[in-house]
Amino acid sequence: MKVSNHLWKDRLNGRIAPQLGAEIDAYENEIALKKQGKLDDKVFAEARLRRGSYGQRYDNGFRHDGIERRKLGYTTDLTKGPGTVWDAPGMQRIKIPFGGLNAEQLEAIADLAEEYSVGVAHITTRQDFQLHYIHIEDTPTIMRRLAAVGITTREACGNTVRNVTGCPLAGVCRDQAFDVTPYAKALAYFLLGHPDTQDFGRKFKIAFSGCDTNPCALVHIHDFGCIARVREVDGQTKRGFEVYVGGGLGTVPYQAKLYDEFVSEEELLPLAQSMARVFARLGEKKNRNTARMKFLVAKLGMEEFKRLVNEERAMLARDSRWTAYIEHVDRGSDGPLRPAQLLQISATEPEDFRAWKASNVYRQRQFGYATVTLTLPLGDITSSQLRTVATLSRKYARETVRNTTEQNIVLRWVSEKDLPALFTELKVAHLAAPGAGTIVDPVACPGTDTCKLGISSSRGLAGELRLRLAQSATARQEEIRGLHIKVSGCFNSCGQHHIADLGFYGVSRTKDGYSAPHFQVVLGGQWSDNAGSYGLAIGAIPSKRVPEAVDRITSRFLRERQSDETFQAFIRRIGKAECKAMLDDLTVLAPPGQDPGAYTDWHDVRKYNVGDMGTGECAGEVVSRLDRELAASEREAFEAQLAEEKGDAERAASLAYQAMLRGAAALLDWRSFPVPKNADEVVAAFRKEFYDTQLFFDPFAGGKFAQYFFGAHTHKDEPHTLEVSHRLIEEAQLFIECCHSSTQRISSATLA
Amino acid sequence: MQHLSVKIFEQSGAELNSSSAIAVFHRWIQRGHLKELAIDVADYAHIPCGPGVILVCYDGSYALENVGGRYGLQYQRKSRLDVDHQQALRAAYDLAVAACQRVEGEPEFKGHKFDPREFSITWNDRALYPNTDESWAHVQPGVATFLDNLLGARQYQLTRTGEDRRERLSAEVRETPQGAAR
Numbered sequence: 001m002k003v004s005n006h007l008w009k010d011r012l013n014g015r016i017a018p019q020l021g022a023e024i025d026a027y028e029n030e031i032a033l034k035k036q037g038k039l040d041d042k043v044f045a046e047a048r049l050r051r052g053s054y055g056q057r058y059d060n061g062f063r064h065d066g067i068e069r070r071k072l073g074y075t076t077d078l079t080k081g082p083g084t085v086w087d088a089p090g091m092q093r094i095k096i097p098f099g100g101l102n103a104e105q106l107e108a109i110a111d112l113a114e115e116y117s118v119g120v121a122h123i124t125t126r127q128d129f130q131l132h133y134i135h136i137e138d139t140p141t142i143m144r145r146l147a148a149v150g151i152t153t154r155e156a157c158g159n160t161v162r163n164v165t166g167c168p169l170a171g172v173c174r175d176q177a178f179d180v181t182p183y184a185k186a187l188a189y190f191l192l193g194h195p196d197t198q199d200f201g202r203k204f205k206i207a208f209s210g211c212d213t214n215p216c217a218l219v220h221i222h223d224f225g226c227i228a229r230v231r232e233v234d235g236q237t238k239r240g241f242e243v244y245v246g247g248g249l250g251t252v253p254y255q256a257k258l259y260d261e262f263v264s265e266e267e268l269l270p271l272a273q274s275m276a277r278v279f280a281r282l283g284e285k286k287n288r289n290t291a292r293m294k295f296l297v298a299k300l301g302m303e304e305f306k307r308l309v310n311e312e313r314a315m316l317a318r319d320s321r322w323t324a325y326i327e328h329v330d331r332g333s334d335g336p337l338r339p340a341q342l343l344q345i346s347a348t349e350p351e352d353f354r355a356w357k358a359s360n361v362y363r364q365r366q367f368g369y370a371t372v373t374l375t376l377p378l379g380d381i382t383s384s385q386l387r388t389v390a391t392l393s394r395k396y397a398r399e400t401v402r403n404t405t406e407q408n409i410v411l412r413w414v415s416e417k418d419l420p421a422l423f424t425e426l427k428v429a430h431l432a433a434p435g436a437g438t439i440v441d442p443v444a445c446p447g448t449d450t451c452k453l454g455i456s457s458s459r460g461l462a463g464e465l466r467l468r469l470a471q472s473a474t475a476r477q478e479e480i481r482g483l484h485i486k487v488s489g490c491f492n493s494c495g496q497h498h499i500a501d502l503g504f505y506g507v508s509r510t511k512d513g514y515s516a517p518h519f520q521v522v523l524g525g526q527w528s529d530n531a532g533s534y535g536l537a538i539g540a541i542p543s544k545r546v547p548e549a550v551d552r553i554t555s556r557f558l559r560e561r562q563s564d565e566t567f568q569a570f571i572r573r574i575g576k577a578e579c580k581a582m583l584d585d586l587t588v589l590a591p592p593g594q595d596p597g598a599y600t601d602w603h604d605v606r607k608y609n610v611g612d613m614g615t616g617e618c619a620g621e622v623v624s625r626l627d628r629e630l631a632a633s634e635r636e637a638f639e640a641q642l643a644e645e646k647g648d649a650e651r652a653a654s655l656a657y658q659a660m661l662r663g664a665a666a667l668l669d670w671r672s673f674p675v676p677k678n679a680d681e682v683v684a685a686f687r688k689e690f691y692d693t694q695l696f697f698d699p700f701a702g703g704k705f706a707q708y709f710f711g712a713h714t715h716k717d718e719p720h721t722l723e724v725s726h727r728l729i730e731e732a733q734l735f736i737e738c739c740h741s742s743t744q745r746i747s748s749a750t751l752a
Numbered sequence: 753m754q755h756l757s758v759k760i761f762e763q764s765g766a767e768l769n770s771s772s773a774i775a776v777f778h779r780w781i782q783r784g785h786l787k788e789l790a791i792d793v794a795d796y797a798h799i800p801c802g803p804g805v806i807l808v809c810y811d812g813s814y815a816l817e818n819v820g821g822r823y824g825l826q827y828q829r830k831s832r833l834d835v836d837h838q839q840a841l842r843a844a845y846d847l848a849v850a851a852c853q854r855v856e857g858e859p860e861f862k863g864h865k866f867d868p869r870e871f872s873i874t875w876n877d878r879a880l881y882p883n884t885d886e887s888w889a890h891v892q893p894g895v896a897t898f899l900d901n902l903l904g905a906r907q908y909q910l911t912r913t914g915e916d917r918r919e920r921l922s923a924e925v926r927e928t929p930q931g932a933a934r
Binding site for chain 1: 754755769770774775778779781782789791792793794795796797798799800801802803806808810813815819831832876877878879880884918919920
């Protein structure tokens with residue numbers, strides 16, 4: 001940690017809002033108390049999470065180095081949470097409401113990345129910044145330096161209202177109903193630290209979009225999503241929002257449901273507050289796996305949920321903040337620095353400028369101005385580059401910078417005439433790469449690089465795809481360029497794989513006692529229409545073969561596309577069975593002796609999580625039998641997708657349930673327990689041997705996946721809608737993944 | 753004197769291959785080559801002219817990087833070191849040089865050469881060492897003494913790198929022809 005930490009408090013005195021300063025002081029005191037052993041691990045962990053100080057991979061003090069799992073030799077026994085070593089590097093998340101930043105803030109983040117991290121800031125899919133490899137004792141100073149430029153990390157993690165996201169083009173978008181920026185800002189700061197948002201069982205995510213067609217804010221994957229609307233009321237044009245609730249990705253994605261077609265601007269904040277009160281009062285608290293708002297809405301039903309929200313609304317005492325900001329909204333969130341002038345078309349326009357302009361420049365609704373996107377590889381930007389962005393934002397615009405949900409940065413209000421000069425300066429800073437928001441600009445969560453939950457290297461895969469696609473003739477074709485690739489390191493969807501044209505999430509498979517990183521391929525998700533629909537997994541492919549899969553899918557789309565057919569329509573037309581058949585040979589994992597590379601992850605030379613596993617002949621045979629049964633389970637889950645594709649909800653639900661039942665039976669058999677013939681008895685035996693013993697518990701999700709199975713069994717004879725059967729298929733896939741991972745864990749523990 | 757970074761420049765001008773760097777740093781962890789606690793390998797090679805591949809350790813980190821478009825090995829001290837100015841410089845410099853020698857001995861980096869007489873120093877703490885003339889005047893005598901001992905008096909060129917107040921205080925050191933001819 002920095003020896004200068006104590007200097008900053010005095011140095012920044014008077015530059016930090018008193019409330020923010022007091023909160024950081026309190027947090028610093030909590031750190032001191034924890035060091036003195038006067039604060040419980042769980043209490044401290046929640047306190048730091050609420051301040052955005054998150055754990056990072058290997059912070060339990062152990063790391064597998066490719067040969068064996070070794071204890072990292074930290075000299076202190078102090079912890080900063082259950083099983084979390086005090087001195088282990090962590091991550092600091094920095095909330096940036098609607099992604100909006102000014103030059104001073106960019107410079108502050110640049111300084112922090114340099115002095116406390118590794119000189120790189122990472123932009124997330126929620127428009128936050130993240131700094132990695134941070135020492136917990138540096139975090140109060142980091143927070144003070146951020147607070148001095150008007151940034152808070154409060155409620156960046158934990159069971160809180162997370163960063164409020166918004167369309168980065170809000171205010172300059174050609175399709176918007178109006179600029180949602182002031183509303184997003186007002187709601188973000190109204191709910192920040194609000195007493196009604198302090199007792200949630202899980203996080204709560206909010207998004208604002210100016211239109212319903214463009215995907216910039218992804219409203220349908222949010223707990224509370226707002227789409228700008230205008231309506232004539234008594235001859236007056238009124239602003240309001242179409243409000244959606246109960247959406248979310250996570251392990252099993254839920255599409256948000258329409259709550260109200262038009263909530264007036266005056267009612268927006270009180271409605272959010274009322275909903276927060278219902279969520280705090282009735283949301284699940286004990287089982288975090290069913291604690292998101294989506295489960296509460298599903299459990300209560302929309303009508304009852306609305307009744308409860310209205311009941312809360314009626315009880316609220318009026319708060320002047322609900323409407324105080326509205327009189328200022330027409331001032332616009334930002335504006336130009338330089339006069340509007342059109343770009344002079346030149347016959348000798350350089351090719352690199354032309355390519356960059358085609359993909360990275362958006363013509364604003366305001367004549368003569370453009371928004372420029374800076375393509376950041378894997379969402380990463382260096383301190384030096386951040387300072388360049390700050391400089392250019394002062395030179396060419398009025399410091400109008402925003403982070404995007406695609407992990408890039410936009411610079412708004414650039415006079416079109418300035419584009420060539422800006423391009424030249426961006427080039428010097430290596431910030432002028434073309435292809436923003438195209439297939440060569442994949443989104444990826446941190447995955448195994450730094451995340452404790454990562455199963456496969458999402459950044460490794462995305463980085464590899466980025467390099468290969470940049471060289472691919474297929475990827476340069478207009479039909480392919482616009483496709484989106486999103487990669488998550490695990491089923492938790494931080495990389496938003498469900499809403500990509502080509503989505504991937506990390507899983508693992510074993511062969512001959514050795515594990516190999518894989519990715520489930522998710523096809524048919526919809527990025528447009530604010531994340532209009534979700535894709536489904538069609539099969540797991542060894543990590544190293546995913547680029548081949550991408551090439552095969554895109555080449556076939558290019559070859560067989562009919563007129564203006566979209567990628568989603570193409571996938572629907574050829575059907576999931578054909579998609580699966582197209583990739584079947586790629587799913588085969590060669591034995592370690594034949595293809596050792598398949599047993600390491602991208603950009604990592606370590607053997608993938610296998611060093612402490614044995615390869616006994618007997619174990620090999622048993623695993624092989626288990627594998628056959630689990631493969632049969634996967635087939636059934638896939639057949640469920642085919643039934644769903646045909647609109648047969650009952651058959652889809654039945655097959656999904658059968659897939660889980662088969663998986664459960666396979667595990668019983670593998671552990672040499674008698675396998676009953678009756679389903680009730682299989683469930684009971686599975687509960688006794690795998691759930692009650694916690695053998696089937698995921699290290700982070702606990703018993704969630706077993707609960708999917710129990711729920712499916714309980715409700716198997718009830719009628720199923722297509723929506724419910726879709727969810728059951730997702731749950732079946734996750735249950736089967738857990739069968740794979742739990743057998744690996746049990747084998748490892750047995751052999752250790 | 754805290755939180756110093758020392759970057760020793762690679763002389764051949766050839767790219768420091770990131771795949772090789774990843775393999776080498778993982779191997780150092782596996783074989784316990786470093787005395788300090790090595791935690792993980794971080795790959796940022798996808799950023800042009802960026803921090804490259806980093807071996808993250810508890811007390812500091814080692815990076816085979818390309819910041820400023822110039823390849824080199826950087827050691828960056830993170831944890832507190834209760835020694836005086838020259839000892840802190842010496843400690844950071846020695847760790848960087850030792851790491852360079854180790855890299856040169858790795859088969860993946862055969863042919864690469866790091867010259868310990870050409871390097872940069874960065875004071876990675878804006879509170880203690882802002883990039884000002886006063887700061888520079890404050891640190892310069894200590895740096896000069898360190899360099900006199902290392903390279904010989906007046907046998908080197910010490911240049912402050914830039915005066916942009918936003919950047920960290922930093923300097924480049926190059927042995928002069930007289931020094932090289934010793």
